[in-house]
Amino acid sequence: xxxxxxxxxxxxxxxxxxxxxxxxxxxxxxxxxxxxxxxxxxxxxxxxxxxxxxxxxxxxxxxxxxxxxxxxxxxxxxxxxxxxxxxxxxxxxxxxxxxxxxxxxxxxxxxxxxxxxxxxxxxxxxxxxxxxxxxxxxxxxxxxxxxxxxxxxxxxxxxxxxxxxxxxxxxxxxxxxxxxxxx
Numbered sequence: 001x002x003x004x005x006x007x008x009x010x011x012x013x014x015x016x017x018x019x020x021x022x023x024x025x026x027x028x029x030x031x032x033x034x035x036x037x038x039x040x041x042x043x044x045x046x047x048x049x050x051x052x053x054x055x056x057x058x059x060x061x062x063x064x065x066x067x068x069x070x071x072x073x074x075x076x077x078x079x080x081x082x083x084x085x086x087x088x089x090x091x092x093x094x095x096x097x098x099x100x101x102x103x104x105x106x107x108x109x110x111x112x113x114x115x116x117x118x119x120x121x122x123x124x125x126x127x128x129x130x131x132x133x134x135x136x137x138x139x140x141x142x143x144x145x146x147x148x149x150x151x152x153x154x155x156x157x158x159x160x161x162x163x164x165x166x167x168x169x170x171x172x173x174x175x176x177x178x179x180x181x182x183x
Contacts, residue, residue, distance in 0.1 A: 024100030
């Protein structure tokens with residue numbers, strides 16, 4: 001009977017979930033989703049809610065044509081992608097794939113538009129203020145979405161652990177009464 005107890009214990013320990021790590025979630029980008037860029041940029045930035053281990057790929061397109069970039073750099077939760085050529089007016093898509101700290105690959109695409117780019121980067125102060133306000137609003141929305149996603153993951157983990165505890169208690173009760181009847 002001791003063997004069956006050890007087998008049940010081993011099976012239970014095997015079934016315990018490994019440490020649950022959430023995938024990295026994009027919390028902000030510069031430029032942000034749906035932004036209208038009025039000044040040429042030298043670098044694009046992605047910010048995640050947890051550390052990024054590596055960048056698998058980054059692709060920047062404008063009007064469907066690839067835009068040259070230099071190698072992406074990772075610094076904790078921030079990924080920067082330098083541009084190798086000047087931006088032009090058009091519709092941009094910035095696609096990325098990164099390896100999050102939990103070892104999983106995550107990716108997505110940030111779409112934005114560039115309008116009225118000037119060669120010397122001049123634009124009115126009002127346009128800059130409007131753009132900064134739009135960036136802040138989009139980044140706050142992305143942050144709220146990331147926090148909500150993280151809360152849902154935590155909630156699911158709690159249900160799983162509670163279910164496992166109940167199963168263990170039921171197994172212990174069955175074993176206890178089985179041993180008690182034999183004595």
